[in-house]
Amino acid sequence: MGMVHGGRLVSKALARQGVKHLFTLCGGHIQSIYDGCLDDGIAIVDTRHEQTAGHAADGYARVTGRPGVCAVTAGPGVTDVVTAVANAQRANVPMVVIGGAGPRALADMGSLQDMNHLELMRSVTKWSVSVPTTDRLPEYVDAAFRVAQANVPGPVFLEMPLDVLMGFADDGAVVNEPPPEPVRPAGGAREIERAAALCAAAERPVFIVGSQIRWSPRKEALLRFADAVGAPVFLNGMARGGLPVAHPGLMSRARKHALRRTDCCFVFGTPFDFRLSYGRAVAAGAKVVRVDLDATELGRNRAADVAIHGDTGLVLEQLLPVLGKKEWPAWLAELRAVEDASRAQMAAELASDADPPNPLRVCAELDRRLGPNDIVIGDGGDFVATAAYVLKLAWPQLWMDPGPLGTLGVGPGYAMAAQLARPEGRVVIVYGDGSFGLHGLEFEAMVRQNIPVVAVVGNDAAWTQIRRGQVEIYGEARAPATSLAYTRYDQVVEAVGGFGAWVERTADLGPALDAAFASGRPACVNVKIAASDFRKGAMSV
Numbered sequence: 001m002g003m004v005h006g007g008r009l010v011s012k013a014l015a016r017q018g019v020k021h022l023f024t025l026c027g028g029h030i031q032s033i034y035d036g037c038l039d040d041g042i043a044i045v046d047t048r049h050e051q052t053a054g055h056a057a058d059g060y061a062r063v064t065g066r067p068g069v070c071a072v073t074a075g076p077g078v079t080d081v082v083t084a085v086a087n088a089q090r091a092n093v094p095m096v097v098i099g100g101a102g103p104r105a106l107a108d109m110g111s112l113q114d115m116n117h118l119e120l121m122r123s124v125t126k127w128s129v130s131v132p133t134t135d136r137l138p139e140y141v142d143a144a145f146r147v148a149q150a151n152v153p154g155p156v157f158l159e160m161p162l163d164v165l166m167g168f169a170d171d172g173a174v175v176n177e178p179p180p181e182p183v184r185p186a187g188g189a190r191e192i193e194r195a196a197a198l199c200a201a202a203e204r205p206v207f208i209v210g211s212q213i214r215w216s217p218r219k220e221a222l223l224r225f226a227d228a229v230g231a232p233v234f235l236n237g238m239a240r241g242g243l244p245v246a247h248p249g250l251m252s253r254a255r256k257h258a259l260r261r262t263d264c265c266f267v268f269g270t271p272f273d274f275r276l277s278y279g280r281a282v283a284a285g286a287k288v289v290r291v292d293l294d295a296t297e298l299g300r301n302r303a304a305d306v307a308i309h310g311d312t313g314l315v316l317e318q319l320l321p322v323l324g325k326k327e328w329p330a331w332l333a334e335l336r337a338v339e340d341a342s343r344a345q346m347a348a349e350l351a352s353d354a355d356p357p358n359p360l361r362v363c364a365e366l367d368r369r370l371g372p373n374d375i376v377i378g379d380g381g382d383f384v385a386t387a388a389y390v391l392k393l394a395w396p397q398l399w400m401d402p403g404p405l406g407t408l409g410v411g412p413g414y415a416m417a418a419q420l421a422r423p424e425g426r427v428v429i430v431y432g433d434g435s436f437g438l439h440g441l442e443f444e445a446m447v448r449q450n451i452p453v454v455a456v457v458g459n460d461a462a463w464t465q466i467r468r469g470q471v472e473i474y475g476e477a478r479a480p481a482t483s484l485a486y487t488r489y490d491q492v493v494e495a496v497g498g499f500g501a502w503v504e505r506t507a508d509l510g511p512a513l514d515a516a517f518a519s520g521r522p523a524c525v526n527v528k529i530a531a532s533d534f535r536k537g538a539m540s541v
Contacts, residue, residue: 027073
């Protein structure tokens with residue numbers, strides 16, 4: 001115990017929360033935190049843009065289940081991280097953002113990079129606050145972690161003025177015991193009984209499970225429930241991989257058919273937003289059971305017949321003994337036929353040897369090379385949406401994409417965090433060629449810090465997810481701003497010290513992927529891909 005500077009108080013509080021990595025871009029306002037981290041065993045991981053530091057904190061949370069942390073300097077450092085924070089908020093991911101600020105004593109006097117950070121961040125966080133004094137830094141760090149994980153997870157912003165961080169206080173008050181786990185609500189007994197009765201009476205039930213399962217203390221209940229209840233299960237967001245690929249109830253290509261035909265739809269931790277046509281994707285006469293950590297979501301866009309404010313895993317666990325063993329073999333067979341027919345239509349493109357490589361074939365080659373602990377990050381539009389259907393992932397493998405805000409450029413930050421959080425696995429960014437341009441120089445940071453991420457770029461020289469609809473509506477001659485060039489992104493990665501490969505022939509695809517994984521360096525396999533009708537008719541809004 002003794003007097004230490006504020007940065008040391010911050011690092012000791014972060015260490016108590018189990019933080020192993022701090023993602024950042026340097027700035028004078030926050031440098032005392034770095035000094036503290038060196039003493040407390042927290043690795044400093046630097047990025048080339050604050051947005052990437054924010055995405056890395058988001059990605060770290062998705063892999064570990066605990067809030068990731070980033071630190072950015074005042075003014076433009078804070079404004080640069082806003083997009084990453086907004087993305088985490090919309091995706092319900094817990095993270096703690098530490099923002100520097102000018103000295104409190106010079107507030108409103110025009111100090112360097114002085115601005116109102118709190119109002120800026122308030123609309124995209126659960127809590128936006130400035131730490132008032134040096135001695136209260138540990139208290140506010142603990143509170144930030146508690147708020148970020150409580151109820152619906154999300155980001156928190158802590159402003160730490162320069163004089164607060166540079167000041168001194170006694171570290172004797174810093175608590176060393178590990179923090180308690182966040183409380184998660186279970187469903188009420190009456191609602192559980194009503195939901196089970198609706199399911200038992202249904203002829204065509206459907207279960208949709210979304211990202212909130214990631215934060216549940218009973219994630220494993222998903223598999224137990226699916227094993228016991230012979231009904232179709234559709235997984236989205238961070239729930240992808242929650243069931244084995246060969247599980248008889250797991251579906252992906254038959255969702256539209258299932259929702260049109262269902263008479264009872266259970267929706268866990270998934271909002272009725274654009275992804276479910278604001279609730280209209282579910283048959284008009286179907287009974288609807290909503291389960292969500294956010295009670296305000298339970299009647300939004302469509303009324304629920306049973307509304308359960310609760311944790312997805314806990315509610316699945318509660319339903320099991322009430323519902324008992326139940327099967328709908330005819331309904332499963334109907335959807336399996338739709339699923340198989342849809343996948344049969346993909347078969348030719350998955351096996352195509354044509355040049356340039358078909359995008360489905362590219363994804364299939366990657367799928368063959370994924371190991372049991374590997375993590376795949378989707379950063380892009382059309383090519384990423386294709387990969388989401390082709391790649392067959394099962395936990396502990398993870399699929400990570402930005403979520404409903406649709407932020408491009410998440411790839412490098414997510415990937416850096418994922419590789420550091422899970423060094424025994426390999427991390428792959430499935431990249432659109434447009435997305436690479438947002439934060440491609442982060443490969444320099446990966447090379448310098450020995451973070452061997454592999455990027456696979458589906459290069460069709462366009463923002464295809466936008467361009468497809470644009471051309472259909474306005475015509476080829478009136479489609480500006482969506483064309484790109486077949487740019488050698490592989491050479492960009494090579495220029496900063498990584499491995500690069502340019503692929504134009506299908507025969508070269510497998511060897512290029514193998515060489516990238518074997519290189520032990522950050523790598524880019526840049527594939528010139530052919531056109532495909534697989535995503536024809538997909539809308540970009």
